[in-house]
Amino acid sequence: xxxxxxxxxxxxxxxxxxxxxxxxxxxxxxxxxxxxxxxxxxxxxxxxxxxxxxxxxxxxxxxxxxxxxxxxxxxxxxxxxxxxxxxxxxxxxxxxxxxxxxxxxxxxxxxxxxxxxxxxxxxxxxxxxxxxxxxxxxxxxxxxxxxxxxxxxxxxxxxxxxxxxxxxxxxxxxxxxxxxxxxxxxxxxxxxxxxxxxxxxxxxxxxxxxxxxxxxxxxxxxxxxxxxxxxxxxxxxxxxxxxxxxxxxxxxxxxxxxxxxxxxxxxxxxxxxxxxxxxxxxxxxxxxxxxxxxxxxxxxxxxxxxxxxxxxxxxxxxxxxxx
Numbered sequence: 001x002x003x004x005x006x007x008x009x010x011x012x013x014x015x016x017x018x019x020x021x022x023x024x025x026x027x028x029x030x031x032x033x034x035x036x037x038x039x040x041x042x043x044x045x046x047x048x049x050x051x052x053x054x055x056x057x058x059x060x061x062x063x064x065x066x067x068x069x070x071x072x073x074x075x076x077x078x079x080x081x082x083x084x085x086x087x088x089x090x091x092x093x094x095x096x097x098x099x100x101x102x103x104x105x106x107x108x109x110x111x112x113x114x115x116x117x118x119x120x121x122x123x124x125x126x127x128x129x130x131x132x133x134x135x136x137x138x139x140x141x142x143x144x145x146x147x148x149x150x151x152x153x154x155x156x157x158x159x160x161x162x163x164x165x166x167x168x169x170x171x172x173x174x175x176x177x178x179x180x181x182x183x184x185x186x187x188x189x190x191x192x193x194x195x196x197x198x199x200x201x202x203x204x205x206x207x208x209x210x211x212x213x214x215x216x217x218x219x220x221x222x223x224x225x226x227x228x229x230x231x232x233x234x235x236x237x238x239x240x241x242x243x244x245x246x247x248x249x250x251x252x253x254x255x256x257x258x259x260x261x262x263x264x265x266x267x268x269x270x271x272x273x274x275x276x277x278x279x280x281x282x283x284x285x286x287x288x289x290x291x292x293x294x295x296x297x298x299x300x301x302x303x304x305x306x307x308x309x310x311x312x313x314x315x316x317x318x319x320x321x322x323x
Contacts, residue, residue, distance in 0.1 A: 033193070045063055054257075067191070067192070107182070108231065152223035156227065169207040172190070179231045212273045
């Protein structure tokens, strides 16, 4: 009887393993720096549930928001050492690993959301993603729209001279220094999680981010003006480590498909929010200032085409402009 019971138990275990492809689920960590209430986090949670469903539980993703597994520089490093498996990160943060992939984040290089969508679907983006993979072993899975970045401050900024000497927080990446330097500001790199307090205490005078970020980080509580400079059209990348791709095995294509759907889903949501938020901020009592962008563009252009000091080349620049 005992022998028969053991045989039945072994058979049941074999059926379970065959059904799932493994006795244990592959468990992956998705890290990012955004708040739990942000669209980025909400869509990442949706993707985690969807991955579990579509792989019949063989792949499980846990999402770690709000810098809980490290700030953005640290989670990029974490991909290489297996501390994290999937991240949201800005192209400017991958510049140190493969410079040309940061091209989309340079000031005034994107003409708007439609231009950005063409870039997302382009051979140029595929080629640059492949170059990043060759350099790091990690896989770019999707491009996410983050929005146009605008300067917040406690007084109107309408022309480049208004930014001279302005102590403005920027992310800790080289591309973010170009715009403030071009207009004579004083850029101050600082981790995302520290910005609200720094503005509140006057450690910095200003910061720059897209409207949805200004809302969910509540920067409008400590800055009276939003100046619509639109100096950068920002993206995020969804990147999976080489180790994660290997662990997923035959399930990798299904997971990639879900993450690409997530990228499209959150991009549309952010674009719509960006469109709606100007009136929301004005209703909240924040002064939203329309800005003539041409003087700002003119200040930046010589730096964009200084081929010795940008991470992309003329051919890549021309391909982007031709889209």
